[in-house]
Amino acid sequence: MRNDISQATIERLPLYLRTLGFAEAEGTEIISSDEFGRRLNITPEQIRKDLASFGQFGKKGVGYYVTELKNRIAKILGFENNWNVAIVGMGHLGDALAHYKKIPELNFNLVALFDNDKARIGKKVNGLEVSDVADLKKVLAERNIQIVIIAVPTEEAQDTVDALEGTTVRGIWNFAPINVKAPKGIRIVHEDLTVGLGSLSYHISQSWNPEN
Amino acid sequence: MRNDISQATIERLPLYLRTLGFAEAEGTEIISSDEFGRRLNITPEQIRKDLASFGQFGKKGVGYYVTELKNRIAKILGFENNWNVAIVGMGHLGDALAHYKKIPELNFNLVALFDNDKARIGKKVNGLEVSDVADLKKVLAERNIQIVIIAVPTEEAQDTVDALEGTTVRGIWNFAPINVKAPKGIRIVHEDLTVGLGSLSYHISQSWNPEN
DNA sequence: TAGATTGTTAATCGATTAACAATC
DNA sequence: TAGATTGTTAATCGATTAACAATC
Numbered sequence: 409m410r411n412d413i414s415q416a417t418i419e420r421l422p423l424y425l426r427t428l429g430f431a432e433a434e435g436t437e438i439i440s441s442d443e444f445g446r447r448l449n450i451t452p453e454q455i456r457k458d459l460a461s462f463g464q465f466g467k468k469g470v471g472y473y474v475t476e477l478k479n480r481i482a483k484i485l486g487f488e489n490n491w492n493v494a495i496v497g498m499g500h501l502g503d504a505l506a507h508y509k510k511i512p513e514l515n516f517n518l519v520a521l522f523d524n525d526k527a528r529i530g531k532k533v534n535g536l537e538v539s540d541v542a543d544l545k546k547v548l549a550e551r552n553i554q555i556v557i558i559a560v561p562t563e564e565a566q567d568t569v570d571a572l573e574g575t576t577v578r579g580i581w582n583f584a585p586i587n588v589k590a591p592k593g594i595r596i597v598h599e600d601l602t603v604g605l606g607s608l609s610y611h612i613s614q615s616w617n618p619e620n
Numbered sequence: 621m622r623n624d625i626s627q628a629t630i631e632r633l634p635l636y637l638r639t640l641g642f643a644e645a646e647g648t649e650i651i652s653s654d655e656f657g658r659r660l661n662i663t664p665e666q667i668r669k670d671l672a673s674f675g676q677f678g679k680k681g682v683g684y685y686v687t688e689l690k691n692r693i694a695k696i697l698g699f700e701n702n703w704n705v706a707i708v709g710m711g712h713l714g715d716a717l718a719h720y721k722k723i724p725e726l727n728f729n730l731v732a733l734f735d736n737d738k739a740r741i742g743k744k745v746n747g748l749e750v751s752d753v754a755d756l757k758k759v760l761a762e763r764n765i766q767i768v769i770i771a772v773p774t775e776e777a778q779d780t781v782d783a784l785e786g787t788t789v790r791g792i793w794n795f796a797p798i799n800v801k802a803p804k805g806i807r808i809v810h811e812d813l814t815v816g817l818g819s820l821s822y823h824i825s826q827s828w829n830p831e832n
Numbered sequence: 833t834a835g836a837t838t839g840t841t842a843a844t845c846g847a848t849t850a851a852c853a854a855t856c
Numbered sequence: 857t858a859g860a861t862t863g864t865t866a867a868t869c870g871a872t873t874a875a876c877a878a879t880c
Binding site: 421 | 627633635637642660661696699701703711713716718719722723726728767791792793797798799807809810811812813814815818819820821822823824825826827
Binding site: 440441442452456457459460464465466467468469470471472 | 861864
């Protein structure tokens with residue numbers, strides 16, 4: 409695979425995948441970049457350009473075959489790897505993520521949950537038993553876990569991440585609102601909800617002011 | 621306020637705010653763009669440029685006063701408006717959001733919860749009673765709600781959003797993985813978790829492949 | 833004053849949009 | 857074939873980075 413793909417392009421792929429899923433469910437077999445763009449509020453040129461950076465997926469004069477394109481995007485995003493996933497921190501957010509349907513739908517295997525609270529350890533959440541975070545390294549190795557979701561309190565986030573050094577883990581999805589530094593060789597994505605909330609607040613504040 | 625602020629800049633403001641909060645908690649009174657950048661992995665030029673688009677907040681040869689800058693950014697983001705917020709859909713995600721500490725910390729008032737499930741209506745979540753979504757319009761008006769968080773299943777998301785037309789609501793924070801269209805005059809922010817998860821999967825897949 | 837650091841203008845870089853030839 | 861739509865190159869736009877004068 410080429411390596412000159414922009415982050416902006418990568419972040420649109422999940423949206424494309426989702427739209428193709430809806431189209432497929434409706435029985436649509438072929439979709440043009442025009443129709444595609446209409447559904448997503450993205451220009452057709454943008455979509456064609458994004459897709460073209462991975463190869464030639466469409467048929468000129470026809471459009472894109474929905475199921476085929478869907479499968480190819482899923483593959484590009486690495487969803488065919490069937491990553492094994494763990495959640496650390498089984499508070500309200502960890503609990504919600506343990507029930508998040510998109511995780512299995514996108515072929516991730518949720519195989520471990522961790523907490524440091526005796527009251528939670530041993531309990532089952534969505535059919536999966538909560539492990540003691542003291543056994544983190546052991547369980548990560550046993551279950552060959554590549555992705556860890558951080559759902560611990562802010563103060564514990566950096567220590568939790570540090571503990572992943574030298575394990576099977578290759579990626580971290582961080583929900584703690586702090587810019588934790590990942591160990592070498594581990595990729596981190598910060599899922600900062602305050603960004604969306606702040607952006608929303610900013611824009612609705614603006615629409616109240618003078619000019620608008 | 622000027623109106624030529626890029627979305628990229630706006631989305632960095634919550635990160636700046638967070639960093640200033642940590643700095644303040646440590647007792648740091650003044651911070652330079654250099655130190656600021658180091659903490660966030662953002663170039664100091666970027667930070668100065670972002671801030672400069674809202675006015676002159678720093679002192680040449682000195683830096684930025686932490687508390688003052690923090691207050692000004694909070695104001696720019698509209699957090700001084702003390703928005704009244706409701707959550708629609710009290711499943712696992714709605715429950716997690718009802719406990720999300722950043723909401724009160726950023727001066728949002730969570731004042732209503734809604735569900736359509738009789739088993740949940742009337743129960744208290746984090747001290748707040750769950751209302752029947754059938755009373756949506758009534759409660760929105762009574763409690764003067766400006767922001768609604770959508771945490772309902774995908775199939776119900778568009779109908780829920782449509783029901784907000786002509787109410788006090790000015791902004792929607794949508795967690796349903798679908799590109800719902802907002803009624804006229806209502807701002808919408810899509811919080812799509814599959815984007816972060818897809819990006820993470822993509823990057824760790826890449827680091828396994830040929831060249832890397 | 834000398835040193836440090838901002839605010840701002842200019843240069844560069846990258847992403848989006850437009851245009852169109854290729855081709856189904 | 858004629859019409860439609862992709863894939864790709866060129867043009868434009870916008871955001872980031874670099875440089876430096878202003879000034880604390």
